[in-house]
Amino acid sequence: MLTLAMVIIALARPQRSNEKVEQSTEGIDIMLVMDISESMDLQDFEPNRLEAAKSTAIDFINGRFGDRIGMVIFAGEAFSLAPLTTDYELLTDLIDDISFDMMDAKGTAIGSAVATATNRMRESDSKSKVMVLLSDGDNNAGNVDPTFAAELAEAMDIKIYTIAVGKDGMVPYGTDFFGRPQMVESYLNETTLRDLARIGKGQFFRASDDKALENIFEQIDQMEKAEILESRYKETQDFYRPYLFLGVIFFFIWLGLKSTFVNNFLLD
Missing domain, CATH: 3.40.50.410 (von Willebrand factor, type A domain)
Structure with a gap:
């Protein structure tokens, strides 16, 4: 379930936007x-x-x-x-x-x-x-x-x-x-x-x-x-990689525990 949750979050591509506004004047x-x-x-x-x-x-x-x-x-x-x-x-x-x-x-x-x-x-x-x-x-x-x-x-x-x-x-x-x-x-x-x-x-x-x-x-x-000149810059950062990375780790952990007594215990 954790693996699936991390993959779903990664596919949603969480982002953070930072918009900058620069002003200058033509005096x-x-x-x-x-x-x-x-x-x-x-x-x-x-x-x-x-x-x-x-x-x-x-x-x-x-x-x-x-x-x-x-x-x-x-x-x-x-x-x-x-x-x-x-x-x-x-x-x-x-x-x-x-x-x-x-x-x-x-x-x-x-x-x-x-x-x-x-x-x-x-x-x-x-x-x-x-x-x-x-x-x-x-x-x-x-x-x-x-x-x-x-x-x-x-x-x-x-x-x-x-x-x-x-x-x-x-x-x-x-x-x-x-x-x-x-x-x-x-x-x-x-x-x-x-x-x-x-x-x-x-x-x-x-x-x-x-x-x-x-x-x-x-x-x-x-x-x-004075005429105010305005320039806008938008910087976007993606945050899906950590969730994808966690999803892969959980997947390999699940594979490693699949044939062990832990998995059998959980099934029981």
């Missing part, structure tokens, strides 16, 4: 372009526009996977803070250290910033290239026309998202002698940023507070996802 190249001009110190965001933008940008970076991300900052001139990299820890440290005294030139050179970011992405061979520009002002400095810079970016298949940061009207800025909040007038001209997004085949956003800014970065995060 996106993203260049963050951030305004650090004096008006970014206005406090209609907590604690001000620049710090809110930095915090949200860091959260955005930490939510990405497999993308190369770089950073350009600008005021009256533009400066490449970080090339495209996957070293997110280094990048977030650099962003955390951004301050208003990093540039002496006054004003808002949006055209120069777009041109600098485009130049940083010039040699990228990624299938998807994205620029996210954040500013609270109109182009009033630099020697590069924003429209020309955007057309150059579009020619290199760089999609441009623009975010206008701030409220129109009276907004808080510092305190007076008695510690009371001071109010200054803020006016944001959206025209340039809207034109950049239109030329760059991206999208324009308006952020009036911290929450709106977070929501905008979340939207961009959802729209610009």
